[in-house]
Amino acid sequence: MDAPTTQRWALCLEYDGGPFVGWQRQAGGLSVQQVLEDAAAKLARGGAVSTVVAGRTDAGVHAAGQVAELMLAAALAPERLREALNYHMKPYPVAVLAAARAPEGWSARFSAVRRCYRYVILNRRARPALDHGRVWHVPAPLDVTAMQEAAQFLVGRHDFTSFRAAACQANSPLRTLDRLEVRREGERVVIEAEARSFLHHQVRNMVGTLKLVGQGSWSVARVGEALAARERSAAGPTAPADGLMLMRVVYPTALEPFG
Amino acid sequence: MDAPTTQRWALCLEYDGGPFVGWQRQAGGLSVQQVLEDAAAKLARGGAVSTVVAGRTDAGVHAAGQVAELMLAAALAPERLREALNYHMKPYPVAVLAAARAPEGWSARFSAVRRCYRYVILNRRARPALDHGRVWHVPAPLDVTAMQEAAQFLVGRHDFTSFRAAACQANSPLRTLDRLEVRREGERVVIEAEARSFLHHQVRNMVGTLKLVGQGSWSVARVGEALAARERSAAGPTAPADGLMLMRVVYPTALEPFG
Numbered sequence: 001m002d003a004p005t006t007q008r009w010a011l012c013l014e015y016d017g018g019p020f021v022g023w024q025r026q027a028g029g030l031s032v033q034q035v036l037e038d039a040a041a042k043l044a045r046g047g048a049v050s051t052v053v054a055g056r057t058d059a060g061v062h063a064a065g066q067v068a069e070l071m072l073a074a075a076l077a078p079e080r081l082r083e084a085l086n087y088h089m090k091p092y093p094v095a096v097l098a099a100a101r102a103p104e105g106w107s108a109r110f111s112a113v114r115r116c117y118r119y120v121i122l123n124r125r126a127r128p129a130l131d132h133g134r135v136w137h138v139p140a141p142l143d144v145t146a147m148q149e150a151a152q153f154l155v156g157r158h159d160f161t162s163f164r165a166a167a168c169q170a171n172s173p174l175r176t177l178d179r180l181e182v183r184r185e186g187e188r189v190v191i192e193a194e195a196r197s198f199l200h201h202q203v204r205n206m207v208g209t210l211k212l213v214g215q216g217s218w219s220v221a222r223v224g225e226a227l228a229a230r231e232r233s234a235a236g237p238t239a240p241a242d243g244l245m246l247m248r249v250v251y252p253t254a255l256e257p258f259g
Numbered sequence: 260m261d262a263p264t265t266q267r268w269a270l271c272l273e274y275d276g277g278p279f280v281g282w283q284r285q286a287g288g289l290s291v292q293q294v295l296e297d298a299a300a301k302l303a304r305g306g307a308v309s310t311v312v313a314g315r316t317d318a319g320v321h322a323a324g325q326v327a328e329l330m331l332a333a334a335l336a337p338e339r340l341r342e343a344l345n346y347h348m349k350p351y352p353v354a355v356l357a358a359a360r361a362p363e364g365w366s367a368r369f370s371a372v373r374r375c376y377r378y379v380i381l382n383r384r385a386r387p388a389l390d391h392g393r394v395w396h397v398p399a400p401l402d403v404t405a406m407q408e409a410a411q412f413l414v415g416r417h418d419f420t421s422f423r424a425a426a427c428q429a430n431s432p433l434r435t436l437d438r439l440e441v442r443r444e445g446e447r448v449v450i451e452a453e454a455r456s457f458l459h460h461q462v463r464n465m466v467g468t469l470k471l472v473g474q475g476s477w478s479v480a481r482v483g484e485a486l487a488a489r490e491r492s493a494a495g496p497t498a499p500a501d502g503l504m505l506m507r508v509v510y511p512t513a514l515e516p517f518g
Binding site: 014015016062064079082083086090092093094095096097098124125126127128129130132 | 273274275321323338341342345349351352353354355356357383384385386387388389391
């Protein structure tokens with residue numbers, strides 16, 4: 001029997017970032033990447049397997065629609081691959097929602113034209129019992145109108161040095177933020193951010209800064225000044241990982257793997 | 260200094276039922292009641308404290324708006340009581356959302372005129388990674404229209420013997436179900452049930468039965484026949500606890516503790 005030819009697969013993933021050191025493999029602990037690659041290796045009959053992902057989420061950051069790329073020498077129908085990976089990842093809070101053969105020329109990372117993140121602040125006095133680990137708990141009331149107004153300084157093409165982690169490996173601090181929306185849903189303040197790509201910690205640094213506006217420590221205009229300063233110390237602190245979730249990754253129609 | 264007089268308090272609670280044996284104290288493990296009473300005892304300077312609750316949730320059942328009644332000899336402002344209880348319950352996924360002095364003649368259990376439960380089925384192939392422990396995972400597609408139609412047999416005043424746990428301690432199997440609604444929200448099937456009171460396992464037994472209709476194993480009409488049979492074995496199995504949440508408890512306007 002011939003060995004099955006190696007095939008490029010696109011996987012849509014959901015995971016709870018809580019127990020992981022983040023997407024990427026690290027010496028210090030268990031990563032989502034390792035859980036996925038270990039499961040895939042079982043299907044590749046022990047052969048090493050490597051994956052590339054659309055958004056390398058940090059420790060504690062969740063995903064509802066992460067997209068990963070997997071090279072695998074296994075002749076399987078897409079549904080069988082999804083079921084087999086989910087079976088082998090079973091003890092961990094990681095699930096493959098969809099698997100598809102990757103379109104010709106598709107890359108999970110480089111073909112993506114939009115990444116959509118959602119950040120949730122639980123804005124009430126009582127600490128979260130049901131949403132522990134999924135929200136940032138901010139007890140003092142936030143002025144969402146001011147936050148939404150301030151957020152608009154950040155939309156568009158800018159040098160985001162003030163909102164970039166020191167460890168960020170991107171060549172350029174220039175990014176185009178397509179959307180940044182702040183709205184209240186009852187006790188929650190929901191912040192949605194969309195861009196082709198983000199700098200390291202960019203969403204969490206923007207949220208940490210907007211929170212200062214919401215609590216009245218900062219004027220709306222100061223967010224524009226922080227951006228113009230092009231200096232990390234000019235912006236607010238990094239919001240906790242817990243509240244952040246990668247919602248979905250968008251590809252050009254011709255390269256959309258999941259139809 | 261005089262000892263503070265004992266006061267009746269109303270507490271609105273949120274909890275994740277996962278780690279608990281249920282609301283009620285049991286020899287076999289930790290209950291929500293014990294966590295709350297242990298925290299309250301610290302405020303009562305070691306005196307024993309007892310609570311009564313609106314809905315005695317089972318092991319694994321969650322609450323977003325449980326209401327408990329607490330007798331406490333401590334002179335505290337309502338906000339201080341809430342903060343102090345939350346402080347002492349900290350390691351556990353239980354939070355007091357609101358505390359209020361109970362209106363004259365109010366009982367958490369006997370004054371309640373409506374209990375509102377929500378049951379969530381995750382209806383997709385992939386197992387839940389983000390919602391593990393919060394949903395019932397049903398992989399095969401459910402016909403929600405048929406479930407909603409069948410549910411209407413159960414609305415109204417009936418003998419619910421067919422949907423009652425063997426261990427149920429209620430004197431009568433007669434209950435008035437005010438609302439039972441089944442709807443789809445994307446991958447989720449959401450079932451909302453409202454009544455003055457429910458029999459033990461009634462919601463989970465109704466859900467387990469409607470699921471048989473949704474998957475096509477049962478006709479819509481068979482739910483009416485199961486009800487008429489007045490025999491537990493005539494209805495479907497008990498749905499898992501994970502998907503059930505007590506959403507809120509309604510009191511008559513004159514006795515509403517949280518204004």
